Amino acid sequence: MSHPVVILGTGLAGFTLAREFRKLDKETPLVLVSRDHGGFYSKPMLSNALAGNKTPASLVMKDSDKMSAELGAATIHKGRTVAGIDTAARVIELDGGERIAYRDLVFAVGADPIRLPIEGDAADTVLSVNDLDDYGRFSERLDGVTSVAVLGAGLIGCEFANDLLSRGISPTVIDLAPRVLPRLLPDAASERLRSKLAEAGASFRFNVSVSRVDRAGAGLKLTLSDGSVLDAGLVLSAVGLRPRTGLAAEAGVRVNRGIVTDRLLSASAPHTHALGDCAEVDGHTLPYVMPIMQQARALAATLAGNATPVVYPPMPVIVKTPACPTVVCPPALDASGAWTVELTDDGCDARFHSGDGQLLGFALLGAATKQRQALVSQVPGLLV
Known part of the structure; x- marks a missing residue:
C-alpha cells in the first residue's frame, strides 16, 4: 500500500480538500490530523449562530466517525498536534512520538486571532471566536449579559454585532479606523451599513482603540485610547486573523504572510502543499469561503495526478448582516x-x-x- 496523503487540519479547507480528492481517487490512503474533535462544521456559521440559538453540538454536521466513513475509511487523529516534520524523509511526528510517513503533505491549519496588547486586570477575559470551542465559551459567557464591546469593525466584527442584536444584546463596535469595513467598502457604502446597524441597536466608536479592560463589579470597564471609559458585560475581539505559519517555518518551508505556494498550491518543500487561511497563494491571502473551494478542487486534481493551477473567478463576499x-x-x-x-x-x-x-x-x-x-x-x- 502506498503512503497516505496527510492533511493537517480538519476545518473547512481540510475536509473540503479530502472530499474533493476522494471523488477523484478512491484508493490512496487519507490521514487527517485534527487539534480538536475531528467533526465537520462550517466555521463561517459561527458569526451568525446566535440568531439560530445554535449550540456547539448542534453546529457539528458530522462527527469524526461519519467523516472517516464518508472519506473512504480515512484515518482521523483527533485531539493531536504535530511535534515535527521531516520534509526530506517525508515523515511527520505527532505528540507522543507516533511517526507517519506521507506521500504528500498538506497544510490546512488555518489562522489564529490577532491579539491586541491590552492591559488591565480583566485583559485575560477578552474572547475571540475562531473555532467551535471558542464559540462554546463565548455563548456560555453571554448568559445575563446585556452589552458586549466588539473590537474590530471589519467583516467579522460587523457580523457578530448583528448576531448579538438578535439576542437582544447591545453591541458597541470599536475600531481605530474611521468607519466599518474600511478595506472592502467605499465611504458612502460604509456609512450606509453603519447607519443600518445603528438603527438596529448597535453603537460605534471610531478612531480609538482599547488600552485597558478592568473588572468593575459584575461587569467590565474599558479604557479607550482617547481616555474615555466604556462599560460592557463582555469583550469580543474580532480584529483579524494571522495565518498559522509556525509549523511550516520550523520544517523549513517558506513562509511570508502565509505559507507561500504557487498556483498549484505547492509549497517550497517537495510534496508539500497548503490551502485555506494559512496559505499565501501566488501572493494572495484570501480568508473567505469561495477561494477555499477553488483551492480545494484544484489541489485535489493535482494530488490525483492531474496538475491543475487554481483559478480565482470573481468571488463576491456575502456579509452576514441581516440589518443591511x-x-x-x-x-x-x-x-x-x-x-x-x-x-x-x-x-x-x-x-x-x-x-x-x-x-x-x-x-x-x-x-x-x-x-x-x-x-x-x-x-x-x-x-x-
Whole structure:
C-alpha cells in the first residue's frame, strides 16, 4: 500500500480538500490530523449562530466517525498536534512520538486571532471566536449579559454585532479606523451599513482603540485610547486573523504572510502543499469561503495526478448582516480606478471602474444586492 496523503487540519479547507480528492481517487490512503474533535462544521456559521440559538453540538454536521466513513475509511487523529516534520524523509511526528510517513503533505491549519496588547486586570477575559470551542465559551459567557464591546469593525466584527442584536444584546463596535469595513467598502457604502446597524441597536466608536479592560463589579470597564471609559458585560475581539505559519517555518518551508505556494498550491518543500487561511497563494491571502473551494478542487486534481493551477473567478463576499444585506466583490489591492456610488432609500450600488471604464469590483447593499449576478459576469477574475 502506498503512503497516505496527510492533511493537517480538519476545518473547512481540510475536509473540503479530502472530499474533493476522494471523488477523484478512491484508493490512496487519507490521514487527517485534527487539534480538536475531528467533526465537520462550517466555521463561517459561527458569526451568525446566535440568531439560530445554535449550540456547539448542534453546529457539528458530522462527527469524526461519519467523516472517516464518508472519506473512504480515512484515518482521523483527533485531539493531536504535530511535534515535527521531516520534509526530506517525508515523515511527520505527532505528540507522543507516533511517526507517519506521507506521500504528500498538506497544510490546512488555518489562522489564529490577532491579539491586541491590552492591559488591565480583566485583559485575560477578552474572547475571540475562531473555532467551535471558542464559540462554546463565548455563548456560555453571554448568559445575563446585556452589552458586549466588539473590537474590530471589519467583516467579522460587523457580523457578530448583528448576531448579538438578535439576542437582544447591545453591541458597541470599536475600531481605530474611521468607519466599518474600511478595506472592502467605499465611504458612502460604509456609512450606509453603519447607519443600518445603528438603527438596529448597535453603537460605534471610531478612531480609538482599547488600552485597558478592568473588572468593575459584575461587569467590565474599558479604557479607550482617547481616555474615555466604556462599560460592557463582555469583550469580543474580532480584529483579524494571522495565518498559522509556525509549523511550516520550523520544517523549513517558506513562509511570508502565509505559507507561500504557487498556483498549484505547492509549497517550497517537495510534496508539500497548503490551502485555506494559512496559505499565501501566488501572493494572495484570501480568508473567505469561495477561494477555499477553488483551492480545494484544484489541489485535489493535482494530488490525483492531474496538475491543475487554481483559478480565482470573481468571488463576491456575502456579509452576514441581516440589518443591511451586503455583497462585496472587492477590486484587487493594486487596482487603479475610482468608486462611483448610487444611494437610494433602500439600497446602495457602488462600483469600482478602471480609468478606461472596466468594472473591477462592486459593493451592493440592501435592495441593490439583486444586481449581484449581473455584475459578477462583468468583473475580471483575480487569477485566470
